[in-house]
Amino acid sequence: MSDAAAPAYLATTDRELTGRAYDLLEAGQLTVSPHGSGGVYGFVVAGPCPRCDHHIVDRQVSVALTGTGGVGRSADTDPVETVVLDVSCGCGSTHVDAPEGLTGCGASFRLELDIV
Numbered sequence: 001m002s003d004a005a006a007p008a009y010l011a012t013t014d015r016e017l018t019g020r021a022y023d024l025l026e027a028g029q030l031t032v033s034p035h036g037s038g039g040v041y042g043f044v045v046a047g048p049c050p051r052c053d054h055h056i057v058d059r060q061v062s063v064a065l066t067g068t069g070g071v072g073r074s075a076d077t078d079p080v081e082t083v084v085l086d087v088s089c090g091c092g093s094t095h096v097d098a099p100e101g102l103t104g105c106g107a108s109f110r111l112e113l114d115i116v
Contacts, residue, residue, distance in 0.1 A: 006052050009098035009106045017109040020050035021087070025111070032085070032113060035059070045087050051107035054091030085111045 024030035030047035042061040049056045089104035098106070 006054065006093060006095055007105055009095040009102070009104075011106040011108075012051070013108045013110075017050045017107050018111070021109045021111060024048060024050060032111065036061075043083065043085055045085060045111065049089040049091055049105060049107055050109060052089060052091060052093070052095065052105035054089070054093050054105070056087070056089055056091050056104075058085075058087045058090060060085060060087075081115045083113045083115055085113070087111060
């Protein structure tokens with residue numbers, strides 16, 4: 001199921017992809033939704049891949065840093081939790097030059113979200 005208009009496979013973590021991912025988040029096209037229970041929580045990232053524009057759904061358990069509000073925070077404010085999500089394209093399309101049996105365009109990007 002190759003898409004002739006899609007970019008060829010390239011394993012990349014180009015910073016530009018992260019910038020595009022944030023643009024997609026701000027536009028409401030890429031979404032991050034929490035899920036989980038019993039003390040184990042994660043997030044689902046869904047929407048267009050910032051490289052190939054195919055639809056991706058990435059489910060993962062969160063990695064969180066608590067109390068990262070920085071210098072000058074008031075003692076009576078809630079601590080900020082920063083969630084780091086490393087997302088890889090898993091669009092399900094076979095891109096040209098992809099290793100055999102692998103789908104997705106090879107793009108990986110990072111989202112860091114503050115949750116108050």
